[in-house]
Every structure is written in C-alpha cells, then in structure tokens.
Amino acid sequence: MMATSLVAIDSTILATAVPTIVADLGGFSSFPWLFSIYLLTQAVSVPIYSKLADTVGRKPVMLAGIGLFLLGSVLCGFAWSMPALIAFRAVQGLGAGAVQPMAITIAGDIYTVAERAKAQGYMASVWAMSSVVGPTLGGVFSEFLTWNWIFFVNIPLCLLAGWLIVRHLHESVERQSHRIDWLGGVLLTVGVSLLILALLEGGNAWAWSSPISVGSLVAAAVLLTVFVLVERRAEEPVLPLWVLSRRLLLSTALIGVGVGVILIGLTSYVPTFLETLLGASPLVSGLTLAALTLGWPIAATLSGRVYLRLGFRSTVLIGSGLVVAATIALTFVSRSPSILAVGLCCFVIGLGMGLVASPSLIAAQSSVGWGERGVVTGTNMFARSVGSAVGVAVLGALVNARLDGRDAIEAPQVFGDAVTGVFVAVVAMAVAVVLAGLWMPRGQRVQAD
Template sequence: MTPKTNVNMVIIGLLAAMFIGALDVTIVATATPHIIADLHGVSLFSWVFAVYTLTTCVAVPIFGKLADLFGRKAVFAVGIGLFVLGSILCGAAQSMAELIWFRALQGIGAGALAPVCFTIVGDLFSGKQRGKMMGVFSSVWSVAGLLGPLIGGYFVDQVSWRWIFYINVPIGAAALLLVTVFLHQPIERRVKKVDYLGTLTFTVSLSALLYALLSGGSDHPWDSPLIIGLFAVAAVFLLLFLWIEKRAEEPMMPLSIFRIRVLNVTNVSGFLTFSITTGLTIYSPIWIQSVLGHSATSSGLIVMPMSLAWPLASNIAGRLMYRMGVKASIVFGSSLVVAGFIWLAALQMNSPYVYWIGILVVIGLGMGFVATPSTVVVQSAVGWENRGVANASSMLLRAMGQTIGIAVFGTIYNQHVTTLDSKSELAAGMHAVFLLMCAIAIANLLAVQFLPKHRELMAHQQSA
C-alpha cells in the first residue's frame, strides 16, 4: 500500500525549489563587478548568463519527459541535486572559464525545477484548487525578482559574492528532503525506453539555435558564416528530430500533443507574451535612466510595479478563472497587456515617470490573468503520462520567446542608436522596440481568440 502524501510539506519543498531557481536569475547580476574583479575575464562574463539560459532551455523538455517516464520524485531529486552541486562549484570557481562551466551544470539542474514542480502540483490538485495553487507558485518568481537584488547586495557587501551561490545549498537540501520524504506516488513497473536519438538531435538543434541567437549581433555579425551555419545546423537537426519522433516507440516529445488546440494556442501565447515582458524589463530602466535622467537606483526599481501586480493578478485569476471562464480570463488579461503596450508606444520623451508606473501595473495585471490560467489549461489538456512533457513544452516556448525577443529587440534598437550620448537616438531606438512589442501584444490577443470555449475546456479537463 502506497503511503499517503503530505501535501503541505511537499508544497513547502516545491516552493523552496522554485524560489532558488527563480532567485538565481536575478541575484547574480548584483555581483557582476565583484566577480569580474576577482576572476577577471570580463570579455567572457556575458556567458555566465547566456550559458545558464542555454542549458536550462535544453534541459526543460528532457526532464519533462523523464518525469513522465521515471516518476516526478526521482527526476526532481536529480534536478535539484545537479542545481545544488552546480551552485557549490560556482561558489568555489577560481576562474571565469570555470564559473561558466559550472553555471552550465547549474542551468541543467534548473531545467528540472519549474516543469517538474508544476507537474507535481498538477498531479496533487485539480479544478479550482489547481488554479489557486498555480497563482501561489507564479508569485514565487516575482518575490524572487524583488528579493534577488537585495539578497545579492547584502552578500556582496557583507560577506562574499560566492555566497550568492552557496545560499542555494541549505534551501535546496531542505526542498529535496521535504519532497522525497513526503511525496508518494505510484510508479508503474515496466521497461522504460529512453529516446536517446531524439534527445541528441533536439539538444544539437536547440543549442545551435540558442548560441546563434545569444551571440549574433554582438559577438558575431548576423550575416557571418558562423551564425548562418548555426541556423542551418539548427534547421537540419530539427528536421531530423521530427523524423525520429514520428518513429520512436517512446518519443522524447510526442508530436501528438501538438494536435491539441489548447496546448498550441497557450504555447503561442506564452512565446509572444514572455518575449515582450522580458524586453520590457530590459528597456524600461534604460528609458528611465537615459531619457528621463533618473538615478540608477530609480531605474532599477521601475520594474517593481509589474513584479507586484503580476502575482496579485495571478492569485485573483487562480480564484476567479472558473467563475468568469478560463478563456474569458486569458482574453481579459491579453486585452490589458495590449492596453499597456499601446500606452507604452504612445510615450514621449517628456512623459512623466508616473506614466511608467501605470504602464507596468496594467501589463503586470494583464500577465497575471494570462499566465496562471494558461498553465492550468496546459496541465488539463493531457493525461498523467504526458503532463510533464506538456508542462515542459509550455515553459520551453516561454523561454524561447524570451531569448528570441531579446535578440530581435536588440537588433532593432542597435539599428537606431549610433551613440549613447544622444537622447533622441536612444528614445527613437526604444520607441521602435515599443512599437514592435505593441504589435506582438495585439498578435497575442488575436491568438487567444482561438481557445475553445469555457464549456469545452471544462469537459476536456474532467476527462484528462
């Protein structure tokens, strides 16, 4: 007889794991000058962030499938174990090259945290409870975004930059203990067939694509043979991956899930919305500091309104989505996002600071009403055996949106800005980016209209 899961203890463990995964995205930036001064290698430092993004994106769908094959608990343990090991090694790094390699390992572990955590929540809860819990878990990212710079600043000033990595060890160990001890799920005893060829071709394709996107336009021109070659490799291996997945007995990513309309629409929406919100967090501080002339502290705090509004709306959406309708919630949130980006595109150089607060609050509220219901319907679109893959595909598309968005917005911005001394050029470059963001927000609003009606979603959820 399988022991009963202690849901409260498991949730605390999952929240702790999500917290350190989200914290690591923001906390490292605060220690940048000290890491460079200690380890040198300033020309390599951008790869401390880039390699983490690359390995996380590659690992997300792989761990999602492994969670479906071998059980959530085992894959969670492996993922957080790799993340904690990577954190220890990062804290002990003696050169920039070592730090980059250890960040790659840490990123692989991080690739298991979010998809497996959300999958376990999807297993433990259903219906309205699932919506409420997704709202709580979505709040973790915003809390980490607010606390990351504060915690990082404290460790850098009072102890050592190495503790921004070591802090993950006790929290990660506690999360591992809580989940492995208190989570009990039946595991089907059968021979597991791992899709090694699919995993290999997917890894090569996505790695080539991400490397091209992360280094194109900065380290290498977009039309350089290297970048063109990387895009070609990505395309060839993607075709190979699709060919293998059609024939694999246990495919890494079953192509059948992409015949589910709900999953396709929410993945497209996630790709679009996360591209523009990530771009917004990059360019809003630049406008505040370079165009309005505010301090670096003031520009750094400007994303706080969105970081507060997003989890607030996530929790409200988690409680109201079944009353107002899942589709209605996502459409309402997408409409708020459009309104916020229209306001953003209409900004002038002399527009007051308070306008930015209003814009970011509106967009944050909209994203809360989009992200939480979207996560819930993704989990409801498939059965237990494919829930890890479905969650992973959703998070992969969101991460890809962020990466591609940053690359595209950066290219447009650089076409307009030839000197950092000209406010008009800076404003023109960012205004061009804001117009594109507005167009993407409108495209997202049109895309979510293709979601099934609430009654159809509920009927499918009950059968999944």
C-alpha cells in the same frame, strides 16, 4: 515554492554582482555568457526532463534537478576564472531546467482545477519577492562579504527544498519498462542549442552574416528537421508530435512564446530606459519594474474565480486585452516618461499577464492525464524560453540598429527612441497573444474537480 525560489532568486541575484565578479576574475567581454549559457542549458533540457517525469515520476526528476543546481552552485562559488564560472553556470542551468517545470507540473498533479490558480499565484509570488530580495542580497554579498556567497547561499536553500520534497511529496508510479529516445534527445538538444546560441549571440558576439552565425542556423534547421522525422517513428518520443497537433496545446504554446517575448522586452529595457533618460538609480528603476511582478501574482491568484465562471479562453482574452492596452500606453508614456507612469503601466501589464500565463497553462494541463502532463507543461515552458531567446535577439537587433554604434549614455535621446521601438514591438506581440487566445477552442468545460 521553496524549489521555485532557487531558480527565481538566482535569476536576479547575479546581475548586481557582475562588476565585482569581473573585477576579481577578469573576462569583461565574456560576462554576458554567465546569463546566456544558463538560459541555453535550461531551455534545451526542459523537454527531456518533462518526458522523464512522465516516465519515472516527478519526484526523482525534481530531486535530480535540485542536486544538479546544488552542485552547480558549489562549483560556481569556488570558480577560479571566468571560463570556469561560465562552465559551472551551465550545470546550474541544467538543474533549473528540471526544477521550474517540475514545480508547475506537481502543482497540476496535486491540486484540482479550481485550486491550481491559487497555487500558481503562490509560486508567482515567489518570483515577485525574488525581484526585490535577489538584487538586494547580491549587492549586500558583493559589498560586505564576497561574490562567492551569491552561490553559497543556495546550499541551505537546496537542502531545505530537497528535504521538503522527500518528506511531503508522495506519488505512485506504475513501474514498467521504457525505451529511452536517446537519438531524439541528442538531436533536440544539439539543434535547439545551436538555434538559441545563434539567436542569443547573433549581432553581439558575431555578425548575423558571419559564417559561424549562418552555419549555426543552417545546422540547427537540419538537425531539427531530422529530429521531427525521428520522432515520427520513435516508440516513446522525447517530445511527442501530438503536442503540436492539438489545437489547444498549440495555441497555449504560442501564447507561451508571446509571454516570453513580452517579459524579456520589458525586463531588459525598462530599467535601462529609466536610468538613461531620467537618471533614476538602479534601485528605483528595479522597483518600477517590480510593479509588473507585483501585479502578476495578484491576478494569477484571482484568475481561478474568473476561469471557473467564464472559461479559460475568455480569461486569456481579458488578460491579453489588458496587456495590449497597457503596452500601448507605455509607448505613449515613453515619449515623455515619468517613473510613476511607467510603473503604473508595468503593474497593469502584470495584471494582464497573470490572467494569461497561468490560465493558459492550466488549460493545457487539464486537457491531459497524469502520463502526459509533464510533457505538456514542459512544452509550454520550453515555448516561453524560446520566446525569451528570440526576443533578446530581435529586440536587441532593433536597438543596435537605431543606435548605429553609439553608446546609450552618449546619445540618450536616440536610445529613448530605440526603446520606444522596442515597446512598439511588444505591443505587436501582445496583439499576437490576443490572436492566439482567439484560436483557443471555444466551449472547453472547466470543472472544479
């Protein structure tokens, strides 16, 4: 939980301080890269860390991730320009790419199937608390101290998390020689980097039809195709292809993609929607969205009782059904919105997501042994990251096409219609999650130990 808080708080604390940072460092046109580069380096590093964790153990990978996150935080705090801050955020992202999946993998190692839901619920509660604590700290540091403390506050948190891992995590790893798949790692990193970069910046930094956009997508397709060919022959592939050949693992990875799209769609547009159409303050709109992160840990904690009785597949279908119903309600509410109604929809969506995300991940983890659990967990988290990146691109393109160059503040009704279109797309993705849940194998036995 302590290690997870590093990533959770960092994902929310920066947003409220962006105006202050821009006023100090300049580079307003470049500030979106503070988020894009972090997401990019985090996503591409997850599969590599996950493979290393199955090879050398979770503890050294987790400590390396905390160390990188600490280094990135210190460098960010001393950044002298926007380009420097963006570069140092990349270092933070590399650390986060190890910390987040390792925390979930370690929980899968040390808890039984019956206990994992409660453990996942505790870690989900960290994200819920961070959704309130992060923006508050960001505002306090920016207004009463300096924005640099947004990063310096990570120093004691990293040291405490590292100390707790060193002191309390004990694992035995069979030492043997390994051949590192350097070529596969490079191909995957560069290929996925180009793909996510094109999806994040297409239609924003450059047009979809521009040479750089088309070139990035073509190069990504070529590199990832070569990567698949290399992995077929690699002795110890960085991302074994069997992960995508097993029905349970592939279906839960597809569910992860859907979770990523739904989350990014709601977190990106619900606050702006409420502020633009209803004149809600950033605090009120943020708290309305926080209803989602409140429902999630509640359902995730209780999901163990459900899947032990009904099975993983049925639990996922119940949760995805709730998400479909609540997102449909949100599309209707958006035509004559109220803060209370939107908050209620977000809360129910959070309940549904808690019954989808944690049980599907635990189902994947419980189907493999220790030596494969890191790769399986990392693949699921990687799928969620890719879903977020694709979701940002597709949903952003939908909104921009509807606005047609107009500003949301100047044309609030048009923006409202555009966001309603986003909610319809989220409904479609929720239905896709139901279909992926139906594809999960029937009759998977769930044992308490």
